[in-house]
Amino acid sequence: MRAFLAVSTAPQAAERLRRPVEAALACLADDDVSVARVDEAPDGWVAFTDADDTDLPGPPGGAFTVVLSRMLRTRDTDLSTADLVAMLDGGPGLTEVLPPFAAAHRERPGGPITVANDWLGFRQLFWWRGEGVAAVSTSARALAALSGAGLDRDGLGTQAMMGWQIHDQTIFEGVRAFPPATIATLEGGALRLRQYAEPVSQDGPAPAxxxxxxxxxxxxxxxxxxxxxxxxxxxxxxxxxxxxxxxxxxxxxxxxxxxxxxxxxxxxxxxxxxxxxxxxxxxxxxxxxxxxxxxxxxxxxxxxxxxxxxxxxxxxxxxxxxxxxxxxxxxxxxxxxxxxxxxxxxxxxYYAGQPVGAQTAPALVDRLARWRLFSNESVEAAALDRDFHAAAQEHTHKxxxxxxxxxxxxxxxxxxxxxxxxxxxxxxxxxxxxxxxxxxxxxxxxxxxxxxxxxxxxxxxxxxxxxxxxxxxxxxxxxxxxxxxxxxxxxxxxSVATRMTVAAATARKAAGKVRQRLTNARKPQLGAAEVSALVLAHWRAEPSACAALYDSPVVDRQWLDGLLKGEHGAAATTVAFLVNLIVVADERK
CATH class of the missing domain: 3.40.50.620 (HUPs)
Structure with a gap:
């Protein structure tokens, strides 16, 4: 099963959340997958997209076990969906399942819903809590539509600085990513999260x-x-x-x-x-x-x-x-x-250029951020509102x-x-x-x-x-x-020869990083520059396609005017950020 949304409500929950929210359901579907079923109950509702052959969807309103990823295997054998039931109950054995993996389970009609991800959290899942309501989903956008909350400026700022998220942040206020190795339980309008495995430890002596x-x-x-x-x-x-x-x-x-x-x-x-x-x-x-x-x-x-x-x-x-x-x-x-x-x-x-034997310190984190984490996928500063950019830098560094x-x-x-x-x-x-x-x-x-x-x-x-x-x-x-x-x-x-060869390769990479920083260049992924150029051409021909950006408080309007008039271009990383803003704005109409 590709997408899933479960909502649990208590008596004090808002009336609109007790019934399926169409805007949230729309976020689960895509071009080739639709919402196939929505189970409603007095204490919440569950939405499923089309089931796969491996799923056990059960009768409407009843028990179910669904796999939220394709992979379902340990080192030595494929698993069946039925094998997951005992694992989801307590967590034993889940560390043996190869990421990406996630599953959802309900043992009986009206019972609690259990959702688990893999030990690395590689299969992304999201959660949200409100007054008398809690929800989990494969879609952060669906939870944002459900909650009606706005954008999380800190999460948006991190994405502007790095191109991706850290910790449990999303760009949606109140919506958080599951930590690794998490089992979530939804019941009575409440959500309980627990870890079934500790993070991989580096304590103890290093092996030979x-x-x-x-x-x-x-x-x-x-x-x-x-x-x-x-x-x-x-x-x-x-x-x-x-x-x-x-x-x-x-x-x-x-x-x-x-x-x-x-x-x-x-x-x-x-x-x-x-x-x-x-x-x-x-x-x-x-x-x-x-x-x-x-x-x-x-x-x-x-x-x-x-x-x-x-x-x-x-x-x-x-x-x-x-x-x-x-x-x-x-x-x-x-x-x-x-x-x-x-x-x-x-x-x-990522060890290149890092000191050997050093202890973690703010200066080292700051240098790594500027040298690596901010260098490839950050948004051009000129494209952003000045106050937002300053706040984004401060929050992300902190x-x-x-x-x-x-x-x-x-x-x-x-x-x-x-x-x-x-x-x-x-x-x-x-x-x-x-x-x-x-x-x-x-x-x-x-x-x-x-x-x-x-x-x-x-x-x-x-x-x-x-x-x-x-x-x-x-x-x-x-x-x-x-x-x-x-x-x-x-x-x-x-060998000495190997050290010299590696040193030469490292020096070439370091020189490239220096040039990248001096020119404020970004390193686009394969094909990204070509697609972003086409997207920009469409915006210039049809400004209505990106008109929503003028309502965004994080985009510099004067810069946007110049972009659409052809006075300057935009890096692929900047276009990517703007496309995300357009999608969010369109889904909030």
Whole structure:
């Protein structure tokens, strides 16, 4: 089931909330999914979109168990929906289920409703409380429509600074994201949240590097071999990077022959060139999908795609990053897709330029924010109301300072990137994918992440851990250069030559960051710049399409006038932010 909304009311709840709210129901539907059923009762109501084959929707008003993601598997076996009932009752076993995962359950008519997410909170869920009423949903927009509340200026400010959300923030007042590993219980107009697992801990002595590598390799091989045996039609998203290379290395040789893989990009891009070379070498059936394979959409259609993308991300991420993929994904099989995404926690790429042995301090958080977190996806300051921009900077810096745990600075960055960047930034896009296909990422195995975090930062820096892991999985594959030109086998050794090569690559990245900061440039995602240019062309031809922006108190009207007159352009990150504002305004009409 793709979308879900449950509302519980007490006698003092507002009368309008006791019945289905049409504006909230509208937020659950999209082009190919509709609200199939709404169960009403004296103490609340529940809305379901079309059930999948795995759901147990039960009779109207009765018991139900529905899965709110496609993936439903532990390391060794697929689960049935019926298997979830005992897990949702107390939480045991939920840490073994691979993210993204979420489910909702009611044991009997009139009984409490239980909703749970995965241990990382990668499948995004949201909650809201009001006077005598509480609600949970897969849609933050639906809860905002239900509550009738306005925009959360702090959450909106964070999104303007970073392009995504941190902690439990959304851009909607009173609407919050589920924390990781949460079981929510709705009953009698009240909501109770409890954690079924503690965050992955880094306490205790670091394991020996070789011991960690051995166990991590075993986990990945068990995942890849077991999943491909159960689902031989699975497709590996193969690039020129490290993470997908590791998943290929974890695939036994006999299962590589005839295995399906896909790569997105131009024929001459490093991703496509390297992936094609690997495919030929191992007998993989390789498909390449190009964003420029077909004629670009019209400006009007690009604008429409951006609105669909914004809604799919609940206006909590960049629609410009998703919109270019929508037409491509419409042509792709949405079955079982294997992808590597958790490697950044094991790679510690964000260690570059960070001091070794330092303790968490406000100055370090501030530097990381300015150097990395604000550099790629922030909105241009000129586009924003001056007071709003100043308040956004102050609030976001303050919130970030509170989120980084005390202690070793590099370990603190590990925690932040896992439980905020991965949990909120990656998860916004991962959730969109995870309800449309089996989004399979073995690097989200909880024990794999535990080991990746437990390894000493010095053993992760410069991809030492991942280089060693790649060499253990497949020494031959580890000797083939990545898209960066670096060789995994060499990264796994502490040789002078390797140090010099990594230092040169790091210096090039650092120089790029310096140029980016000096020019206030943003780093758009694949295809984002092209789509944003088309969207802007549509706005200039049809100003009514973005007229709602003039009513937004956070947008500088003089800047907007200049944009529509063609006096200046706008970065893709800025267009993304404005598209989200348009969607919110349209849904509040």
């Amino acid at each position: 590097l070789e011991d960690a590598v051995a166990e991590m390799a075993d986990i990945l091989v068990r995942w890849q071999s077991g999943y491909l045996e159960a689902h031989p039609e699975s497709v590996l998203q193969l690039t020129g990077g490290h993470d997908s290379r590791i998943l290929l290395g974890a695939t036994p040789q006999k299962q590589r022959q005839g295995m399906r893989a896909l790569t997105l990009g131009a024929e001459t891009s490093p991703d496509v060139v390297i992936a094609a070379r690997l495919a030929r070498r191992y007998g993989i059936r390789h498909e390449v999908y190009r964003l420029d394979e077909h004629a670009p959409p019209s400006p009007e259609h690009a604008h429409a795609l951006s609105l669909v993308a914004a809604k799919g991300l609940e206006c909590l991420g960049s629609p410009m990053a998703l919109a270019p993929l929508l037409t491509v994904e419409a042509r792709l099989d949405q079955g079982h897709r294997l992808s590597g995404l958790g490697g950044e926690v094991a790679r510690g790429f 919130t970030l300072a509170e989120l980084f745990p005390a202690g070793d600075w590099l370990r603190a960055t590990d925690q932040f990137y896992l439980y905020h960047r991965m949990h909120r930034w990656s998860a916004a896009h991962g959730t969109f994918a995870g309800v449309r296909r089996h989004f399979v990422n073995p690097m989200f195995d909880r024990r794999f992440i535990e080991l990746a975090l437990a390894v000493a930062p010095a053993d992760k820096r410069d991809s030492l851990l991942l280089g060693r892991l790649m060499s253990r999985l497949d020494p031959e594959l580890a000797r083939i250069p990545l898209d960066t030109g670096l060789v995994p086998a060499r990264l796994g050794r502490r």
